[in-house]
Amino acid sequence: MPDAPLPDTVATAQSTPDTPQPYAELGMAEDEYARVRQILGRRPTSAELAIYSVMWSEHCSYKSSKKHLRQFGEKAPASDALLVGMGENAGVVDVGGGRAVTFKIESHNHPSYVEPHQGAATGVGGIVRDILTMGARPVAVMDALRFGPLDAPDTRRVLPGVVSGISFYGNCLGLPNIGGEIGFGAGYAGNPLVNALCVGVMRHEDIKLAQAPGPGNKVVLFGATTGPDGIGGASVLASATFDDESHAKRPSVQVGDPFMEKLLIECSLELFAADLVVGIQDLGAAGVSCATTELAAGGTGGMRIELDRVPLRDPRLTPEEILMSESQERMMAIVEPAKLDAFLATCRKWNILAGVIGEVTDVTPEEAERGGRLVMTWHGETVVDMPPRTASDEGPVYDRPYARPADQDGLQADTPDRLERPKTDDDLREQLLRVLAAPGVCDSSWVTQQYDRYVMGNTVLATPHDGGMIRVADDTDTGIALATDGNGRYTRLDPYTGTQAAYAEAYRNVAATGARPLAVTNCLNFGSPEDPGVMWQFAESTRGLADACQALGTPVTGGNVSFYNQTGDTAINPTPVIGVLGVIDDVHNRLTSALPADSDGARIVLLGRTAEEFGGSVWAEVVHGHLGGLPPAVDLAAEAALGELLADAAEAGLLAAAHDLSDGGLGVAVAESALRGGVGATLHVTDAFTALFSESGARAVVVVRPEQEAAFAALCERHGVPAAEIGTVGGSALTVTHPEGGFSVSLEDLRTAYESTLPAVLGAE
Structure with a gap:
């Protein structure tokens, strides 16, 4: 085997300022690349470029949507139940009796078109780890799906694969799938929507946050090994326009192992219960890049990582590939040195690979002012030396131009009044x-019968009823109800009203189970943000949801934005999927x-x-x-x-x-x-x-x-x-x-x- 190429070190970057770099291929705009050079005072190393490219991608940074998402906080209604709001892996709400619930919905749209089974399966795995990272035991999942016309050939490829991926991963984890929705439309041909929701239950004192406090504390990577699957998935698949070449991007789709994830869940919960963790982050989109920069930024601002200590499935991986890999079933913990042996022993008990890859460091006042200091080495050579907050919190924020689409007035003027109505009772019956x-x-039983709805024994309501309902624990009658809804037809006609209608339907579905709506999560699926018409749809949609949540007193606890849902120049109908969570004091009253x-x-x-x-x-x-x-x-x-x-x-x-x-x-x-x-x-x-x-x-x-x-x-x-x-x-x-x-x-x-x-x-x- 030939020797591996020498890493692009910080020293090399300083001495070769004019070396061409593939920033455009990694999804970075020229002005973004220039800003990275300004932040570092030199060109980035290949590893640093990898970090910034994935962390500043649309999927991770919300650079086109932040301006509009802020109103969820600005218009947030007062809520005594809200314990953790937007900004963490998932929101947390109080449900009484010292218990709390965390829930969130996210998308895995493009990967599920490229490789339907694994794309959907790893979508479930990722959202489950988001819930686990908050300190909660995951207790149920849901999914909201959209496909092209039912009789389209590609729908017959994508739909069964997506359903098999969801059922395989969720069933193997032993999590009940208690509801969701499925829709069809021409606009989703070539761009299905796979939105996965997970909910978890914890005690108030169990809440965990993504932070790395305490200089000297150890950075531990545990779970699966790091491989070449999913490299750059966040930027390659979810942050760019979908096209005919997307099938060639199969390596960007992660491969899931639900049995490893089940062990990881039980191991993590035991670590939490024993108070062996002071900070925790799952490795989802952007992998090690995300976990290290966000943990460092959430703590002292300092961290030193030895990338050659990351357990690899493929020893040929370069530093930048390690940083961009989105291999599944991995977590990163911050552990006090005195508790490290107990942490590692617990991992061994659950047959989970774990190893120290670095430690939390202190930073000088000057370094703190610049955004902290993250240093990474590879076989003794420094390949990363950067301020982590500039990647995690201080990425570009775009004020994208938006304008009402030229066809919007004509669309609204074409009312259904001109349509012929049924003339006879036979017509009424037939229609x-x-x-x-x-x-x-x-009936969606063809889909839902492949999911286990009752595993764990606390499912109270599930598909096909209006909302799913779970009893939060064996020693209480308190339950939570969940529903997701979206209507791309309504939102295409009027994004503001259509989004409020989706929210109102989910709110109504929860109420129809007997529960009282409490909080909201959302997955906002739209076309390209570079299209002013799409951005108008997005601006109106977010305004509508923020206004509705304010009016009905249900804060938005978090969610996901999925842009670039289009094939070529054809965007999907704007499809905000709204999840509403409610509480019922006694599940016997459902x-x-x-x-x-x-x-x-x-x-x-x-x-x-x-x-x-x-x-x-x-x-x-x-x-x-x-x-x-x-x-x-x-x-x-x-x-x-x-x-x-x-x-x-x-x-x-x-x-x-x-x-x-x-x-x-x-x-x-x-x-x-x-x-x-x-x-x-x-x-x-x-x-x-x-x-x-x-x-x-x-x-x-x-x-x-x-x-x-x-x-x-x-x-x-x-x-x-x-x-x-x-x-x-x-x-x-x-x-x-x-x-x-x-x-x-x-x-x-x-x-x-x-x-x-x-x-x-x-x-x-």
Whole structure:
């Protein structure tokens, strides 16, 4: 084997200032490279260039979105529950009884197109480690997925691979997958969205932070070895425009080992319980570059690392490759010297490789003012000498130009009023079945049956109900509910209102379980930030979410921005996915979305107001292939009142079922509830078309327990929520009557329409 090339040392960089460097290939702009030279007072070494390129990438630095994300903090509502907000690996909220919950959602979009199984699997692994790093035990996962048209050839490649990756990693970890969503659309062909959420539970005193305090403390790398997989994944795949050459970037996709991650979880929790860690960071995007710079910046500002002590799977890796590798299942801890032996012994117990690769150092006042000092050596030669805060906290911040897209006015002017509406009851029946069978509305069991929903034994609600619910511990009845929602059609028509509608739907889904919404996480999926039209969408979307969270009192605890979701010049519909977390004092009071089969004659009540709102609706898309007009109006005060009503009614035991109204409207909601309960229903409406297909917000359909009708009516009046009795439970069909007639659909026909779509295309198995 030939000798390895000599490393590019700091001394070499000082003596060869004009050496060409591949900064553009690493995703850096010319002015960014010039700024690095200014910070260092010389050209960077190859290792330093690697650190800055990944840490200043769009994925890691949020350089195009920071300006807009700041309003989540500026407009944050006061919250006694918020323990850790934005800026750490995940937000933390108090759920009572000395316990706290941490949750976050992130994207793994581009890797999941290049290599669907591993891209999705490592997306799950990464978000689980974010939760673990906060000191919590991960207790559940969810996912929000978007694919191209269901019958497109590439969807049949990507979707099964993504689902197998999610199920493989989550099932092997023993984490229940309690919910999420799936959608389809032409814009996601070639650019699927794979957004993974994880939630963990801890005691207040267990919270851990990404910091490296205490000069002399040891820097320990533990977990899997470092290999060539995932090199530059953050900058290569997630921070640039996607194109036809992306399939050649398979080496940038990480390879996951869930069995190693399971050992890492148990080992880390034992280390935390024994108080053997003073700072912790997982190695996700940007790998060692991220962990070292962020830990150093969060502590004294000083750290010395010996890169040749990093355990490698491939001894040929260069310093810059070690720094850019995103090999999975790795953590970095800051450990006091007196506790090092106990730390290493715990790692050996769990068969986890661990080794000291450096130590925390003190810095002079001058070094602190410059952003600290991070020194890395390779076989005795200094290859990095830089201020870590300039990489982790002081990267470029762009004020990207943005402008309302030229086609936006025309899109909104093309209202669905011109679309032909059903003329007969047969038309109504046929169109209801078509909407119910639409990809994105239809039964998703083909996907969700591959996930374990009940492992660990604390799952209270899961797919297909409105939200997932987990009991937080064996010794309490307190539970948390979670839901994720997004609607790219609405957001394309009006990013401000569409984002608020996604938030409102997730808020409503949590409330429909009987929980009280408490906090928000988000994954903001958009096209290229270099497109002024996309940046306008992003600016309006973030403004809408910040305003909505402020109005409803749910702080944003963290999240993720995913830009460059486009193929060539074609961007996806803007798709902010909003996750809402709520708390329920007693999980025995939970509500399901299934009509109660043992309550024949129970009253069905529609909550909220229904208007003729079909812009961006499933009916317009499925029946007419139309997208235009404005999305349904969002009334945040009405959403808050509905949420309070549902939580109070659940606590008082007044309801037998609840289901929010969203995609498809009332017709879809009642059909789903009927199928989940195995019992029919009869509805009495006035304007059957509007009643069945409108997607007006702030609405839910509930079943009132017999003899509780008066109490529930009084509660509705107290909360100011409109309530109309529209039918009863019973029979073996969904029957709809109106002044001019009516129609009936058997449960068997409903089930055939609802359950056959995905198996017909993807296979029955």
